[in-house]
Amino acid sequence: MTVSATIRIQEADFDVAQEIAALSKGRTDVGAVVSFSGICRGSEKGEPIAALTLEHYPGMAEAEISRHADEALARWPLQGLTVIHRFGRIEPGENIVLVVTASAHRQAAFEAAEFLMDYLKTNAPFWKREESAGGTSWIEARDHDDAAAARWTKS
Numbered sequence: 001m002t003v004s005a006t007i008r009i010q011e012a013d014f015d016v017a018q019e020i021a022a023l024s025k026g027r028t029d030v031g032a033v034v035s036f037s038g039i040c041r042g043s044e045k046g047e048p049i050a051a052l053t054l055e056h057y058p059g060m061a062e063a064e065i066s067r068h069a070d071e072a073l074a075r076w077p078l079q080g081l082t083v084i085h086r087f088g089r090i091e092p093g094e095n096i097v098l099v100v101t102a103s104a105h106r107q108a109a110f111e112a113a114e115f116l117m118d119y120l121k122t123n124a125p126f127w128k129r130e131e132s133a134g135g136t137s138w139i140e141a142r143d144h145d146d147a148a149a150a151r152w153t154k155s
Contacts, residue, residue, distance in 0.1 A: 042092035
């Protein structure tokens with residue numbers, strides 16, 4: 001069976017359970033499904049957040065995520081993967097991102113999901129602006145996110 005990646009960048013919200021079920025439906029070769037869903041928090045450092053606005057570079061974002069999905073498929077024995085990333089204005093409690101990986105065994109599914117999320121947090125062409133009572137500010141990648149992504153670099 002051909003292994004493929006589903007990549008979607010969209011403004012609309014998504015149903016996490018439905019996306020997980022779709023990846024493994026009718027598959028008897030899947031023994032592990034790992035998912036990560038990122039949700040907009042309502043506060044940062046004790047300060048309330050009204051919303052996040054995510055912007056992306058259309059075309060480039062899809063191509064870059066697809067490239068990393070292909071790398072995950074090459075590095076781990078996966079039966080499939082899904083990456084969904086939203087853009088636009090996202091309010092607290094709403095979904096931002098979903099990564100789902102399916103494999104015969106858990107280690108490959110866990111590692112591939114971590115690899116993809118580490119990439120998305122540090123290098124995907126998305127820009128995040130936070131809205132709060134004090135105004136708006138652009139959010140930069142954090143050092144610990146960069147360190148997490150660096151562990152996947154091949155020597």
